[in-house]
Amino acid sequence: MKNAVMTSPEGEPTSSGGPAPVNAKKRVLVVDDFDDAREMYAEYLEFCGFEVDTARNGLEAVEKAQEGEPDIILMDLSLPVMDGWEATRRIKQDTRTRDIPVMALTGHVLAGNAEHALSVGADEFVAKPCLPQDLENKIRNMLKPSKAKPRSGQE
Known part of the structure; x- marks a missing residue:
């Protein structure tokens, strides 16, 4: 099926094997050790059109940030294994992930x-607690082109 045209979930045509569409979903990494909070934020953000991945501790967050390169990370600060303070510090010191908000x-x-x-x-x-719609608004504001930092991997 060369040059097959497929449709995205939003109904936009995409070509198989081509680059991601310009309006590709933004990827959010939700990091929280409290299952209910993590699941609530993930479900709400998926409902809002984001692609969501989750992590239960700071070490897992650092690994997923390096592997998946999310567009933004929501980081709880009180986490097991590695707390959110240290996970954030490591993410911001790594040239691969430092530009992720x-x-x-x-x-x-x-x-x-x-x-x-x-x-x-x-x-x-x-x-926390914060209303899910307030969180969504903050995420969208942080992801605006004027707010987002370029992911150059260079200084």
């Missing part, structure tokens, strides 16, 4: 946490 999410809103999250490389800090 990281939104830090936490239910522990203590004085200095927002500043600390930003100091390790998070691009945004959000207190």
Whole structure:
């Protein structure tokens, strides 16, 4: 089937074996050790048209960021194995992943946490619980071309 034309889930024609369509779904990595929160955010974001992958701890988040190159990462800060602070620091120090925006999410809103999250490389800090539609709006705002950093892999 050379030059076969297929349709995307959105009904847009795509050619098999060709480059991804310009309007390809944005990829979100949701990192949270609390199953209910992770699943709720993932399901809502999929409903909103995002492609979602999940991780349960910071080490898994770093590995998935390197392998899958998501467009944005939602990172809980209180995680097992490796906490979100360290995972964010490692993601931002790696030339392959440093340009991926990281939104830090936490239910522990203590004085200095927002500043600390930003100091390790998070691009945004959000207190949980937050409404899913507010989270979606923040994600879309962070992914706007004027806000998104180019993924050059170079400085």
